[in-house]
Amino acid sequence: MSQVLRGAPVAQKILSEVAEYAKGKSLRLDVILVGHHEASQIYVSHKLRQAERVGIKAVLHHLPEGTTTREVVDLIQHLNETPEVTGMIVQLPLPAHLSEQRVLDAIAPHKDADALHPHNLGLLAQGRALWAPATPWGIIELLLYYDISPEGRHVAIVGRGRLVGTPLALLLSRAAHYGNSTVTLCHSRTDNLYAYTRQADIVVVAVGRPHWFGPEGLKPGAVLIDVGIHREGGRLIGDVQTETLSKAGAYTPVPGGVGPLTVACLLSNLCRLHRAGSSIQ
Numbered sequence: 031m032s033q034v035l036r037g038a039p040v041a042q043k044i045l046s047e048v049a050e051y052a053k054g055k056s057l058r059l060d061v062i063l064v065g066h067h068e069a070s071q072i073y074v075s076h077k078l079r080q081a082e083r084v085g086i087k088a089v090l091h092h093l094p095e096g097t098t099t100r101e102v103v104d105l106i107q108h109l110n111e112t113p114e115v116t117g118m119i120v121q122l123p124l125p126a127h128l129s130e131q132r133v134l135d136a137i138a139p140h141k142d143a144d145a146l147h148p149h150n151l152g153l154l155a156q157g158r159a160l161w162a163p164a165t166p167w168g169i170i171e172l173l174l175y176y177d178i179s180p181e182g183r184h185v186a187i188v189g190r191g192r193l194v195g196t197p198l199a200l201l202l203s204r205a206a207h208y209g210n211s212t213v214t215l216c217h218s219r220t221d222n223l224y225a226y227t228r229q230a231d232i233v234v235v236a237v238g239r240p241h242w243f244g245p246e247g248l249k250p251g252a253v254l255i256d257v258g259i260h261r262e263g264g265r266l267i268g269d270v271q272t273e274t275l276s277k278a279g280a281y282t283p284v285p286g287g288v289g290p291l292t293v294a295c296l297l298s299n300l301c302r303l304h305r306a307g308s309s310i311q
């Protein structure tokens with residue numbers, strides 16, 4: 031029988047630590063949402079609700095679809111200079127006419143709750159980051175909670191996206207108690223991809239393709255982390271084919287695996303921003 035690695039208890043633990051930290055403090059998370067992407071609106075309302083639940087003030091800036099890059103950047107600069115704002119995030123994806131790079135680069139590194147600014151990714155690459163992108167950090171928290179040490183093990187990550195695959199590869203290969211693994215980072219140009227994933231003790235799938243990763247790509251008994259989230263016919267499904275799960279020693283379900291950890295780690299990041307305070311400004 032495969033072990034099911036549920037995200038809820040891990041997220042609960044993180045959220046109670048956040049609530050404890052937030053007590054008696056004025057933490058504020060500003061969320062910028064542009065346009066009417068359906069899934070983004072759901073994710074944002076979830077983030078706002080969870081923030082309020084743990085005592086963090088959450089402020090939504092919902093901008094119309096036709097907003098220009100300049101207008102988003104102006105808002106970010108205003109929030110950068112507003113002392114009450116502890117941190118902010120820009121919900122991705124942005125409408126196609128906007129420059130994601132210019133928008134993310136405008137966030138002051140010390141207010142960058144998603145840790146996507148080049149400064150913060152640079153610190154991550156050097157092993158000096160005080161906070162990290164929420165989803166990969168959530169995966170680390172999940173492994174630690176279930177006592178699955180990545181140390182010394184071969185981890186294959188499928189997908190080199192800037193939100194998940196690339197920062198996770200940096201985290202797992204660091205000389206830290208949650209790192210020290212040997213990482214293979216696969217992507218759409220990897221030849222014979224399953225030859226790599228089949229050798230891995232832990233496989234993380236973050237490709238953004240529904241029910242894509244098949245059982246022939248997994249070593250029996252390996253740990254399988256499915257990061258994908260897709261809405262299909264009113265239900266949520268992941269990047270991994272259902273038949274793959276029974277071959278794993280342990281796996282994250284979709285929904286209920288990595289998903290709950292992303293919000294919890296985002297709010298935990300806000301505490302880290304607050305703690306780091308003026309020393310990094």
Ligand SMILES: NC(=O)c1ccc[n+]([C@@H]2O[C@H](COP(=O)([O-])OP(=O)(O)OC[C@H]3O[C@@H](n4cnc5c(N)ncnc54)[C@H](OP(=O)(O)O)[C@@H]3O)[C@@H](O)[C@H]2O)c1
Pocket residue numbers: 165188189190191192193194195216217218219223236237238239257258259260269288289290292
């Ligand atoms: N659970 C959560 O809270 C959460 C949070 C964030 C993201 N997600 C999900 O995680 C997934 C990945 O997100 P992301 O933002 O990292 O995506 P992304 O930036 O679009 O990256 C996708 C990666 O997958 C690779 N890829 C695509 N097709 C492939 C194929 N056939 N074979 C091998 N590699 C392939 C791409 O390779 P190239 O680089 O070569 O194009 C790319 O590196 C999505 O399903 C997203 O919805 C979930």
